[in-house]
Amino acid sequence: MKAKFPEMEADPNCVFCKIVRGEIPSRKVYEDTDVLAFHDVNPKAPVHFMLIPKRHVATLYDVGEDDASTLGKIMALAGRLAREQGADDGFRTIINTGRVGRQEVMHVHVHVLAGPDPLGPMVARSH
Ligand code: AMP
Numbered sequence: 001m002k003a004k005f006p007e008m009e010a011d012p013n014c015v016f017c018k019i020v021r022g023e024i025p026s027r028k029v030y031e032d033t034d035v036l037a038f039h040d041v042n043p044k045a046p047v048h049f050m051l052i053p054k055r056h057v058a059t060l061y062d063v064g065e066d067d068a069s070t071l072g073k074i075m076a077l078a079g080r081l082a083r084e085q086g087a088d089d090g091f092r093t094i095i096n097t098g099r100v101g102r103q104e105v106m107h108v109h110v111h112v113l114a115g116p117d118p119l120g121p122m123v124a125r126s127h
Contacts, residue, residue: 011056016107020054030081034070037081040111047087047114051077058106060097074110087114092122 010017018024019038026038029049040048051074057063063071082091091114096103113119 009055011058011107014056014107015105016052016109017056020052029085030077032073035073035077037077045113045119046116047082047085047091047112049081049085049112050109051081051112052107052109057108059103060095060108063108071108078110078112082112082114085112085114086116087112089116090114090118092119 010020015024019026020036026036026041029037029039030051031037034054035051036054037049037051040050053067053070053074055067055070057067078091078093082088091112094111094113095101095108096111
């Protein structure tokens with residue numbers, strides 16, 4: 001059974017949980033009871049923000065059925081928020097997972113990246 005209030009399920013050492021709690025500043029794009037979106041501090045494209053569940057879930061491996069509605073909400077918001085950030089001609093979503101996915105912050109997040117110019121190839125072959 002998950003907590004009713006997502007902010008009650010947090011990892012005290014997680015950077016994104018600290019952003020959710022307002023202990024680390026962020027440039028907020030969107031917030032509701034379950035979801036927070038904020039600009040990436042080290043943007044890889046002219047538009048680069050992230051959507052996260054407020055509840056601490058480390059990786060996509062850890063996502064369960066209780067998280068499905070929040071993750072669905074994140075997907076439903078991505079296009080709207082991308083447009084609001086000026087990305088009205090396409091964008092890319094990325095979820096990095098674990099070591100192989102080169103996930104740096106262990107709190108599930110959906111990157112939204114956009115031009116205006118087309119982005120580079122999705123991934124460069126690493127071997
Ligand atoms: P990932 O490799 O998918 O885990 O990406 C983590 C992302 O979080 C990177 O793009 C970082 O630039 C970004 N990031 C780390 N700390 C912060 C922060 N305090 N505020 C905003 N973005 C951050």
